[in-house]
Amino acid sequence: MKQGMKIGIVCYPTFGGSGVLATELGMALSDKGYEVHFITYEQPVRLSQSFHPNIYFHEVKVPTYPLFAFPPYETALASAMVNVILNNNLDLLHLHYAIPHASAAFFARQILKKSGRDIPFITTLHGTDITLVGKDPTYAPVVTFSINESDAITAVSENLKEETLRSFKIEKEIHVIPNFVDIKRFHQTDKDHFKQMLAPAGERILVHVSNFRAVKRVEDVIKIFYNVKKEIPSKLLMIGDGPERQKVEDLARELDIYSDIRFLGKQEQISEILSISDLFLLPSATESFGLSALEAMACGVPVISTNAGGLPEINQQGKTGFLSNVGDIEDMSRHALHILSDDDQLKLFKKAAIAQAKKFEKQHIIPMYEKLYSEVVMKCKVSE
Numbered sequence: 001m002k003q004g005m006k007i008g009i010v011c012y013p014t015f016g017g018s019g020v021l022a023t024e025l026g027m028a029l030s031d032k033g034y035e036v037h038f039i040t041y042e043q044p045v046r047l048s049q050s051f052h053p054n055i056y057f058h059e060v061k062v063p064t065y066p067l068f069a070f071p072p073y074e075t076a077l078a079s080a081m082v083n084v085i086l087n088n089n090l091d092l093l094h095l096h097y098a099i100p101h102a103s104a105a106f107f108a109r110q111i112l113k114k115s116g117r118d119i120p121f122i123t124t125l126h127g128t129d130i131t132l133v134g135k136d137p138t139y140a141p142v143v144t145f146s147i148n149e150s151d152a153i154t155a156v157s158e159n160l161k162e163e164t165l166r167s168f169k170i171e172k173e174i175h176v177i178p179n180f181v182d183i184k185r186f187h188q189t190d191k192d193h194f195k196q197m198l199a200p201a202g203e204r205i206l207v208h209v210s211n212f213r214a215v216k217r218v219e220d221v222i223k224i225f226y227n228v229k230k231e232i233p234s235k236l237l238m239i240g241d242g243p244e245r246q247k248v249e250d251l252a253r254e255l256d257i258y259s260d261i262r263f264l265g266k267q268e269q270i271s272e273i274l275s276i277s278d279l280f281l282l283p284s285a286t287e288s289f290g291l292s293a294l295e296a297m298a299c300g301v302p303v304i305s306t307n308a309g310g311l312p313e314i315n316q317q318g319k320t321g322f323l324s325n326v327g328d329i330e331d332m333s334r335h336a337l338h339i340l341s342d343d344d345q346l347k348l349f350k351k352a353a354i355a356q357a358k359k360f361e362k363q364h365i366i367p368m369y370e371k372l373y374s375e376v377v378m379k380c381k382v383s384e
């Protein structure tokens, strides 16, 4: 079935984890012979890095009108889905992040059914679509309904599955399919010249990657770095951008450590930066999986994280890094110093991080999605 299977992937095209994961999945599927159609409002970030002959991108345009205080993206998306499905004869839709993708897919399906065409859809829950936004009473009824209408539901960690079952009345099985990493692109490379530029006196390099939303607790990153820097000469690389950036830059100036921090903004070649880093900081308030931590580990970077959400499913206490309670800056600083204080120790943590990341290599995880695709498409064909 896989040769020639045509899949529509709907995601956010941004640097956020759900969009990155969806794009990586699309690229991996296309390498395996699937025809992949991305349906979203912009070309997904990682898609622009290489050319894939059997990947198509369909832009969802949302025309404005003076009456629209809020242009109706969901309506435009459902219409785009209908057109792409019909014009390209898609077999399946795979939605990443429930809001508003799952309800738009439900709507598109109803429209198609009127003309005797059916299409199954799979919803992958990524994190805040459940843990923060989805739970909000403003959205909850639609989120619950559209998740339940999905032909299959996946969650990126056991923790997210449990959280979903706790927060919503779900009537179907939730399949756990963890995030994955492409080790061919994310591995340790020799970038010593680059390291020399950023840390000329051989300082340790700490790194944080996120979209700087409140949930990432980026201020904690700065506070941990402040404590580490007092003891060990070090530099901090801040990758990404978002609503908290100004606040965080102000804090760095206040603590007089701004000159040791490089705010690099949104970066596409993250693996090169990770390759020269010694420690990844992820003090999130909630994190359903932590794809950024997995990519760091694949590049040999140990992780200091919180023990929130699905993080304990990838970060191994005392082995690949350490996990602390949310907001416990002292504990996270102590652990960071422990890892960074000794070269041999750091090497052990780096080695363990790589070994752990290999368990989440894409070739172990992609077949889980493929199996689900086949089951869902078969079931839909039988019921037609």
Ligand code: GMT
Residues within 6 Å of the ligand: 012, 015, 016, 017, 018, 019, 021, 126, 127, 128, 129, 156, 179, 211, 215, 284, 286, 287, 288, 289, 290, 291, 292, 309
């Ligand atoms: O839930 C989100 O915040 C959205 C999403 C994103 O687009 O940033 O991130 C989530 O999905 C990733 C991919 O599955 C996970 O690795 C992240 O842990 C998760 N983020 C949160 O739960 C905060």
